[in-house]
Amino acid sequence: MDTTKKLPLDMLYHWEATKADSPYMTQPIGNGKVVEYTWGRAIDEARRMASYLKSLNLPEKSRIGLISKNCAHWIMTDWAIWLAGHISVPLYPTLNADTVNYILNHAECEVLFVGKLDDWDSMKPGVPDSVRCISYPLSPPNDFETWDDIVAKYPPLEGQVHREPEELATIVYTSGSTGRPKGVMLSFENMAFAAAGGIETLGVGPEERMLSYLPLAHVFERTFVELGSLYAGFHLYFAESLDTFVQDLQRAQPTLFLSVPRLWVKFQHGVLQKVPKEKLERLLKIPLVNKLIKKKVLKGLGLDKVKLAGSGSAPLSNDVLDWYRNLGLELLEGYGMSENFAYSHMNKPGRTRTGYVGEALPGVEVKISEQGEVLVKSPATMMGYYKDEEKTKEAFTEDGFLKTGDKGEIDEMGRLKLTGRIKEIFKTSKGKYIAPAPIENRLMSHDAIEMVCVSGANQTQPHALVLLGEEIRPKMADESFRKEIEESFTQLIKDVNKTVDPHEQLAFITVVSDEWSIENSFLTPTLKLKRNVVEDAYQEKVDSWYAKKQPVIWQ
Template identity: 85%
Template sequence: MDTTNKLPLDMLYHWETAKADTLYMTQPVGNGKVVEYTWKRAVDEARRMASYLKSLNLPEKSRVGIISKNCAHWIMSDWAIWMAGHISVPLYPTLNADTVNYILSHSECEVLFVGKLDDWDMMKSGVPENVRCVSYPLSPPNDFETWDDIIGQFPPLEGNIRRDADELATIVYTSGSTGRPKGVMLSFGNMAFAAEGGMEVLKVGSGERMLSYLPLAHVFERTFVELASLYAGFQLYFAESLDTFVQDLQRAQPTLFLSVPRLWVKFQHGVLQKLPKEKLDKLLRIPLLNRVIKKKVLKGLGLDKVKLAGSGSAPLSHDVLDWYRNLGLELLEGYGMSENFAYSHMNKPGRSRTGYVGEALPGVEVKISDEGEILVKSPATMMGYYKDEEKTRETFTDDGFLKTGDKGEVDEQGRLKITGRIKEIFKTSKGKYIAPAPIENRLMSHEAIEMVCVSGANQTQPHALVMLAEEIRPKLADEAYRREIEESFKQLITDVNKTVDPHEQLAFIIVVSDEWSIENSFLTPTLKLKRNVVEDAYQEQIESWYAKRQPVIWQ
């Protein structure tokens, strides 16, 4: 089907009739049970919820929030909000009460859909009293009006309500590694352009299957899962919980699979726990056996049907990329921001280059500024920041290019390499500048390391703070094992220091005992490291660490 100039709601009405009885969403509801939604059922429930929203007589284009882990109702709520003439405001399901309050107050939300959440008790005090709440079937206990009661009482909204391309569709509050989140305003036209372009490049059809589990509040999942399924008409499955993730994957048998670096590393660690790297490498070198082993490993991960696997939101280490490619899974890295609805660059199958995030997607213009900053422009670029004209002005060049804040370079085939964040680059006491990201990528090749932060502003040489992988930490009680890890880290420093310039060579590695998590604010909701929080947490110990002059220090 030609989707050119079709907006999200147009696509919805198309599938409502063209694939009325085709299965669209499969939602686990506990105890191995699932609820299935055909296109007709999903759109009918959304139309009924839109009738309810209309009945509230809210001001035109009111903001309506969604706070929930991914589920079928999240997507139906988004549609209902649009059909009712309003603007959706997604909130991450891991936010604290203070941030919930800031977003709902700043966006002046009138209604909030409260869904599947692990820690609603922590969040609920952040919801202003004047906000009307609606509860999903999988919500924590509450006394709000319920989705099922509402759709039982209200008739479906009649007719096909249309919205204009330049109308505001959603305000996405960036997870921000520093400061208050900013409200990125995205139009229906921005969304349509990104979804169409992504499908064109990936050659996605209606026969695909995807598991939706990265937060839908993030543009990466919203573009390539919610919107892509709307434009291609393919099937979506949801994950029940972290504990059932493997079963959820095996139920979905996805043909397309997206993840973020931290999870790709976790999957790899899980495999290497059962089958050590040396043994796996040896088996993969045996001609007749290697295909069987590759299939077995991918089947164990639930990824044996995947024809296209992607990684985004942060760089993935070369070693991890190569490891998956050796298994026959070509991981394609992409690059985008909330400000361009995750639509900027992507590696293409057969044309990817390790260490690069790929070529500009159709319709994207890119240039590198004199300072080395990546500047991009496309019809997917945001309308601006909500209620912040000054910040909007600062974020664009005079000729309308979006300043990404990332430093980069482009190779002869037009593939982009991210060389660091402009704001993350720090200066040593010798006056030399260091971009931490490339060094961090090299350190991440060590299988015991889950997260790393290279720092050292105003010191003679940089250092690295590392958090060990979850399955490694309990083994440290064994003194011999701990010594083995320490020796391997000494070797890692030697190996990394051979590949970098003298001023970038690491003085030491600190093995932290803390857990860096979303809950203690070390990570953003998309699992990116909040560099300033990590650095502040260890600031008082830095001088004593440098004074020790040891290659590996246990915190």
Template identity: 90%
Template sequence: MDATNKLPLEMVYHWEKNKANALYMTQPIGDGNVVEYTWGRAVDEARRMAAYLKSLNLPEKSRIGLISKNCAQWIMTDWAIWMAGHISVPLYPTLNADTVNYILDHAGCEVLFVGKLDDWDMMKPGVPESVRCISYPLSPPNDFETWDDIVGKFPPLEGETRRDPDELATIVYTSGSTGRPKGVMLSFRNMAFAATGGMEVLGVGPSERMLSYLPLAHVFERTFVELGSLYAGFHLFFAESLDTFVQDLQRAQPTLFLSVPRLWVKFQHGVLQKMPKKKLDRLMKVPLLNKVIKKKILKGLGLDKVKLAGSGSAPLSSDVLDWYRNLGLELLEGYGMSENFAYSHMNKPGRSRTGYVGEAAPGVEVRISEQGEVLIKSPATMMGYYKDEEKTKEAFTEDGFLRTGDKGEIDEMGRLKLTGRLKEIFKTSKGKYIAPAPIENRLMSHDAIEMVCVSGANQTQPYALVMLGEEVQPKTADENFRKELEASFKNLIQEVNKTVDPHEQLAFITVVKDEWSIENSFLTPTLKLKRNVVEDAYQAKVDSWYAKRQPVIWQ
């Protein structure tokens, strides 16, 4: 079926008519049990919830909040909100009460769906008493009206709701590595264009299987998983928890698998803990063993059926990319932003280049400004920022190109390489500018390092803060292990310094004791480093580290 020019709700009604009895979503509910939703059941429950929302007599186009980890009800809620003529406002399931309160107030949400959450007690104080809450089957204990009661009571909303293509469909609040999150306004046309283009580039059809586990509040998962399943008609599985992730993967046997760099690195570290890299490399050179080992590793990760694997939201080091490609998994990087519904650039199978985020997707215009900034324009580009005309104006050039804030360059095949963030570039005391991202990518080639932050504004040379992998951290209590690790870090600095300009050479590496996490605000909900928070946390110690004149410093 040609999905071009069809809006999300039209696709919902299409599958309801044409595939009502086909399995659409598999939702784990604990103890190895699952609930299965056919297209017919999913649309019926969404229609019933839409009828309930209509009964509340909210003003037309009201904003309705949704805070939950990924589950079947998340997707049905999005549809129900649209069917009832309203606008969905997803919130990350890891936000603190202050940010929850800010978003609900800024968007003017009178209704909030409260779903599967690990720390509802932390968030609850941020929800005003005036907000009507509805809970999902997997919600933490509460006394709200429940999803099951509502769909049991209300008859399904009849007919097919028509929404205007240029009408506001959703407000996505950016995770914001600095300051308050901004509300990105996306229309039904923006969403439809990104989803149809994305499925076309990836060559995705109804026979695929995907595991949904990255936050649906983020555009990456929303475009390629929620909207992807809607436009291609494939089977969606949900993850139960981090502890059951391997079983969830084994159940789904995904044919498409998208992740973020931090998780790809964690998967790799998990394999290398069981079999050190040198031994693995040696065995992989044996022709008879090569295929057996590759298959065993991919099967162990639950990725042996994957035909297309993607990584997005931040750069992945070339060593990690090459490692997966050697296993026979062509890991393709892509690039997009909340402001263009994650639809911008993608590597294509057989045309990828390490270190590049791929070619412009169909319908995307791209150019590099005189300052080296990547500028992008397409029908997926946002309508603007909610209630913020000033920031909206700042986000666009006079001729309507989105200012990405990323620096980049384009090769002869039209593939884009990102060379750093304009705002992340800092100046040393010698007056030289440094882009931290390329140096960080080189450091990430070390298999003991999980995260890295290169800094050094107003210092003579840059330095690097590194966080060790969780399986490496406890071993540093062993003096011999620590000495070996320190020696390998000294080698790493020498290797990296050979590949960069003199003013970019690292003075030292500091190994931090702290864990950088979403909970302590060092990371955004999509696991990106909040550079300013990390730098501020160690600022008081930086001068004393330089004074030590040692290549490796242990915090």
């Protein structure tokens, strides 16, 4: 069907009329059990919840909060909020109380859906007493009104509610790696344009299966999973927990699979723990055997049915990309941001180029500024930042292009290569400028490295902070293991330094003993490095590390 002129609620009414009895969402509820939601059941529950929200007599277009890990109720809540004439405000399920409080106050949320959460006790103090809370069947223990009681009590909202294309649909608070989150205002038209363009480009249809596990509060998952399934009509499965992830994958047998660089690296490390890299490469070179091996590895990952695999949110190292492609998984990198609903660039099957994030998606104009900054413009571009005219003005050029903050270049086929963040570029004591991302990308080719941060402002040469892979971190106290890593990293520095300009050559690698996680604020909720937090944490030690003049240093 032609989805180009359809808004999200139009698509809801379409499936309600044509696929009411078809399965839409599969929700695990523990002990290997699942609940199946047909399109009819999901829309009926959303209509009942919308009736309840209408009964509260909130001001028109009120902001309603939603904090939960991914589940069927997350999506039904989004629909219910729109059907009731309001605006959804998703919050990451990993936020601390202070940020929860900031967002609920800034958006003036009067109602909050409290869903599936691992650490509700630490978030709860951030919820103002005046906010009315509603819980899901999978919520932590609470005394709030429950979803099931409400949908049992209220009749479904009748008819087809119409929301205008230019109306505000949702406010997405950026997981910003610096400062307070900004509220990105996205309209129904923004969402519709991105969803329709994405599924059309990838040729996605109703027969697909997808596992939803990256946070729906992030635009990457929201665009391609929530809105993608709404526009293409495919089956969504949810993950129960990290412990059951492999079983969840096996249940879903996804044909489409999205992930972020840190997780693609973790999956790879998991395989290489069982089969050393050299052995795997040898086996993949043997005719007849290689097909069997590729299938076995992908089946072990639960990805043997995947037709399209995507990576986004941050750059993926070329070596990791090539490793997956060598296994026969066409891993497509994409590029977007909250401010354009993750709709900007994407590699297309058969047209990929390693190190590039692909071509502009349909309807996206792109140009590079004189300073080398990537500028984009499309009907998916945000309305602006909520209650912040000044920052909104700063985000655009005079001719209406969105300033991405990324440096980039475009090849002869229109494919975009990102060469670093403008704000991440730092100056050495010799007055030379360095973009850390390309150097980090080269370092990430090493199997032992899970994450890396290249730094060195006001020093003679840059250095790298390295977090070892989770499975080998316990060996850090072992002397022979340290010796092995030191030899390997010394060689890595030599190899990397041959490929960069003299002023970019690394002085040393420091292996950190801390874990970098969302919980200690080193990572954003989408597992991106908070560079300023990482650099600040080690600032006091940096001068003494340079003074040692050793290629590898242990924290």
